[in-house]
Every structure is written in structure tokens, then in C-alpha cells.
Amino acid sequence: MTLSDIAKIRLQNQQIAGTKLKTAKELVGWMGAMQAQDYAMSKWAIGVRLPDSNHNTIESEINDGKIIRTHILRPTWHLVSADDIYWMLDLSAPRLKGFSKSWNKSVGLTDSILKKSSALIEKTLSGGKHLTRDEIVEVLNKNKINTDSLRNLHLFLNAELDGIICNGPNKGNKQTYALLKERVPKIKRYSKEESLARLAKQYFLSHSPATIKDFTWWCGLAPSDARNAVELIKSDLIKETIGEENYYLYNSFSIPKNDNPSVYLLPAFDEFLISYKDRQASLPIKNSLKAVSTNGIFRPVIVVNGQVTGLWKRTVKKDKVIIETGYFHPHNKSIKNLIEDAVSSFGSFLNKKTEVYHKAH
Numbered sequence: 276m277t278l279s280d281i282a283k284i285r286l287q288n289q290q291i292a293g294t295k296l297k298t299a300k301e302l303v304g305w306m307g308a309m310q311a312q313d314y315a316m317s318k319w320a321i322g323v324r325l326p327d328s329n330h331n332t333i334e335s336e337i338n339d340g341k342i343i344r345t346h347i348l349r350p351t352w353h354l355v356s357a358d359d360i361y362w363m364l365d366l367s368a369p370r371l372k373g374f375s376k377s378w379n380k381s382v383g384l385t386d387s388i389l390k391k392s393s394a395l396i397e398k399t400l401s402g403g404k405h406l407t408r409d410e411i412v413e414v415l416n417k418n419k420i421n422t423d424s425l426r427n428l429h430l431f432l433n434a435e436l437d438g439i440i441c442n443g444p445n446k447g448n449k450q451t452y453a454l455l456k457e458r459v460p461k462i463k464r465y466s467k468e469e470s471l472a473r474l475a476k477q478y479f480l481s482h483s484p485a486t487i488k489d490f491t492w493w494c495g496l497a498p499s500d501a502r503n504a505v506e507l508i509k510s511d512l513i514k515e516t517i518g519e520e521n522y523y524l525y526n527s528f529s530i531p532k533n534d535n536p537s538v539y540l541l542p543a544f545d546e547f548l549i550s551y552k553d554r555q556a557s558l559p560i561k562n563s564l565k566a567v568s569t570n571g572i573f574r575p576v577i578v579v580n581g582q583v584t585g586l587w588k589r590t591v592k593k594d595k596v597i598i599e600t601g602y603f604h605p606h607n608k609s610i611k612n613l614i615e616d617a618v619s620s621f622g623s624f625l626n627k628k629t630e631v632y633h634k635a636h
Contacts, residue, residue, distance in 0.1 A: 276515045280530055281484045281522065281556040282581030288481055288525075289547055290324040291539055291578075299325060299333045300341040304356035307477035308363065310549055311344055312352040314450065316542035316575070321354075322624045323539060329624050338444035340458040345441040346432055349495040350374060357459045359477075361438070362470045367495055368436040375432060382426045384433075392420050392430045397439050397454065405443025405451040471496075471504035476525075479505075479512060482550050484522035492552040520553070536580055538613035540587055540598075540621055544573045548583070558583045562603050577602070577617075579610055589621070596627045601634040 286292040289306070296302050299321050303309055311317035318333045325333075336342050343360045347353045348367050355363055379389065392415060399414050400406065408431065412422045415430065422430065431452070434440045443453030465473065478490050491501035505512070505523070512523045541547055548554050548566070557578065558566055566576050566583050577585040577600060585602035598618045606614070615631060622629030 278556045284484055284530060286581055288483055292537060294324055299328060299336040300356050303342050303354050304358060306481045306546060308348050308353040308355045309546055310351060310544045311354045313543050317354055319542045319624060320545050323541060329626060343441045346435045360459055361462060362465045364438050365464060366470045366474060370496060372436050379429050382424055382429060384426060384429055389433045393434045393437060393439055396434050400454045403457055405453040407446060407449050407451050411452060468507060471500060472507040475504035475508045479523055479525045483524040484515060485551060486520055486522055489551045493550045536610060536613060538610060538617050539578045540617045541576050541578055543575045549573050557581055565603060596622055596625055596629055598629060598631045599634065
């Protein structure tokens with residue numbers, strides 16, 4: 276197995292190169308969790324993996340509570356299947372709350388303030404209400420809870436990690452919060468070991484080939500818990516060594532036999548890159564800073580045959596979407612034609628016509 280093989284197998288396991296899944300919820304459940312701080316791009320992260328979907332069908336599943344958007348795994352937004360939200364929170368929230376203690380202290384938030392804020396938020400949203408952040412902040416301010424500076428971000432994060440709130444249905448182009456227990460009835464919980472095994476299985480089924488370091492980075496758990504999780508499913512994994520790195524694959528994997536060229540426009544913060552500590556299989560070090568900034572901003576990328584070969588950006592107009600592409604090296608005409616096809620697919624996802632402009636190399 277080579278680094279090129281790794282990239283192509285990841286395209287397959289991540290459902291980018293083809294899928295039998297039918298719904299956004301199934302896709303998110305397969306992936307385990309999908310990073311989603313850029314909401315519009317997170318919908319495309321699903322859409323590029325579900326060719327028959329569009330932004331409306333995916334948003335409908337999010338609005339219906341089949342997919343939950345909340346802070347989980349790492350201290351950022353993720354999409355997660357409603358079926359997985361509770362046990363995944365059980366695993367990741369304690370560690371994230373540990374991290375947040377110093378953040379809370381830095382903005383003057385005590386345990387009593389956090390408790391009062393969460394109780395107010397729960398009372399305000401009770402009965403199926405869904406309100407925007409600004410509407411909830413207004414309630415907190417009326418009750419003499421200071422939300423200046425970054426305090427409101429920490430107050431909401433604390434309520435998410437306690438399993439009190441999550442995303443609600445969108446109000447136009449504004450996102451809302453709702454009570455998690457009203458969005459998703461509490462379902463069976465698992466022991467810590469059962470949850471660790473489930474998380475490791477989801478990751479290696481959907482993201483392999485990957486190293487234990489990759490899994491540890493993705494799941495955000497303590498290294499000892501991550502290693503234990505892999506150990507729990509070790510009998511289901513195959514180990515491949517390249518250089519000094521051990522890559523693990525779920526034993527049901529297969530190396531893609533199709534040698535036809537492939538092109539995908541992947542969104543910012545897509546799992547194809549962000550879910551690995553080491554990204555060299557698809558993104559050589561010489562191009563790394565072009566695709567990922569020094570402060571951790573993952574840009575939308577063009578992937579050709581499993582390799583990141585350029586960037587793209589979108590400008591959405593009322594009746595069309597304008598795509599600008601830039602390449603790390605020249606592409607031949609057949610690849611450019613496939614890029615045009617990928618652009619059209621993105622336009623179809625948004626139900627808009629497309630215009631594309633290729634920047635000179």
C-alpha cells in the first residue's frame with residue numbers, strides 16, 4: 276500500500292467516490308461526526324457525498340432534528356446523527372468541560388453563573404421554543420447575566436456540553452437553539468467501553484486508512500482513551516506499515532480498482548483533510564500552507580485523484596453561483612473538463628446556474 280492508495284481508499288471510505296447511503300442522517304451516522312463551523316459548507320460536505328441531495332433536503336433533516344449541530348468531540352461545531360448524540364456527548368463532554376474551565380475563568384464566569392445561565396436558557400426554551408442567540412442573550416441580560424466580550428460563547432458552550440441545548444430549526448437565514456431533550460428523546464446510553472468501541476468503529480470504517488494519532492486528533496479524547504478504543508476493536512482491524520507509520524483499516528476494506536480520473540470540490544474544513552493529524556497522503560507538505568493556514572483555517576480544495584491540487588471559492592448571487600478556481604500546478608484539458616463537471620454539481624446542489632473562472636497558474 277502506498278500513500279496514493281491511502282488517499283484513494285479514503286475517498287471510498289468517506290463516501291466521496293460513491294455511496295449506497297440515501298439520507299443525510301445515514302451519511303452523518305456513517306462518518307461519526309462532521310466538523311461544521313461553516314454551516315453552508317458543512318451542508319455541501321454532506322452533499323458532495325450524496326449526489327442526489329441538495330441544500331434544501333439536507334437542511335430539512337437538520338431542521339427536523341435528525342441531524343444535530345452542536346459542540347462535540349473537539350471544541351468546535353460538529354454535525355452528528357440524532358442516534359449518536361447522547362453517548363457521544365457522554366464520551367467527549369467531560370474532557371471539553373475540563374478545557375473550558377480556564378476559558379471560563381479568563382472571562383469571569385463562575386460555576387454559579389454558569390448554573391444560573393443554563394437554568395434560564397432551559398426555562399426560556401422549554402415547550403418546544405427555538406430562539407436565536409441574540410434572543411436568548413436578551414433574556415440573560417434582563418436577568419443580570421453579563422454576556423459581554425466572549426462570555427456569551429462560553430455560556431452557550433457550557434449548556435451544550437451539559438446536554439441542555441443544541442441547534443433548533445433555522446429561522447430564515449438565522450440559526451436557533453432548542454432543548455436537546457425536546458429535539459431528541461433520550462435513548463439507550465452505553466458504558467464507556469461500549470462507547471469507545473463504537474466511536475473507534477465509526478472512525479475506522481469511514482476514515483481509514485488512519486493512524487492512532489489520526490484517531491486521537493479526530494476524537495479529541497485523552498490519548499489513553501483513544502488507544503483503549505482502538506484496542507477494543509483491534510481484532511476487526513488490519514495494520515499496514517508505511518515507513519515508520521502504522522495505518523489501520525477496517526477488515527472489510529478494499530482497494531479501489533477504478534483507475535478513471537476523479538475530481539471533487541470539497542468544502543472548507545472537510546473531513547477528507549481535517550480528520551487526520553498527518554495529511555501528507557493527499558496534501559504534500561510543500562502545498563500544506565496553501566490549503567491550511569497557520570491559524571488552522573481549512574480552505575475549500577480541489578481534489579484530483581485523491582490529491583489536493585488547487586483551491587476554489589464561491590460567490591453566491593440571487594440567480595447563480597460564481598466559482599473561482601486556482602491551481603497549484605497546470606491541469607490538462609480532460610481534468611479541467613472534470614472540474615467543470617464538479618462545479619456544475621455544486622451549482623445543482625444549490626439549485627443555481629454556475630459560472631466558473633480559472634485563475635492562471
